[in-house]
Amino acid sequence: MNDPRMSGRRGVLTGAALLSLLAPTTACTAFGGYDVPDSVCGRPIAPEVLAPLLPEGENLKERHRSADEDASMCTLSVDGDAALVVEEWRDQEPRDMLEREKDKDPAGDPARSDVQGDSVISDGTFHSMNPCPARGEKSNHTLTLYLGGAGTAGKRDELEAFAAAYLPEGLKAMGCTE
Secondary structure, eight states: OOOHHHHHHHHHHHHHHHHHHHHHHHHHHTTOSSOOOSEETTEEOOHHHHGGGSOOOSOEEEEEEOSSTTEEEEEEEETTEEEEEEEEEEEEOOOOHHHHHHHHOGGGOOEEOSSSSEEEEETTEEEEEEEOGGGOTTOEEEEEEEEOSSOOGGGHHHHHHHHHHHHHHHHHHTTSOO
16 A cells, blocks of 8 residues: 555645644634624624724723713723724714814825715724714714724725724614614
């Protein structure tokens, strides 16, 4: 059974077997030592939409705090550093979000976003205002997302994808839609 033609195959098969054992380990450590959750701030979200916004690390924690039923704020931290901050308010007065951001943070290069509502993307932040019809015709819901850490300027597409997935769930949870 020492067929020279088989010894090369055994080496390839052994290498492939080892690689298949290592592949799951590599995939799990891509985001560090934590699992990417399937909800943020109590709102369901696909982990593949959230994962690109999170840094590598060992511990992911969510801290949710709400002042009252009109506001929801939570922070996702990795190893003690804020990675994503989500703030929502309802019953807000209408305002032009782009003008607000140009005044507040012109260095962030704010621009209109294609995400629903009056939405603006900047380096490391996303802001959106949407009607909250269940609360009356003058009521609006605002969503603000902040990315923590370095390298946030290159994540505009990822932040917009997260916002587009999160916003309908946020509107529902804040009592703006059913």
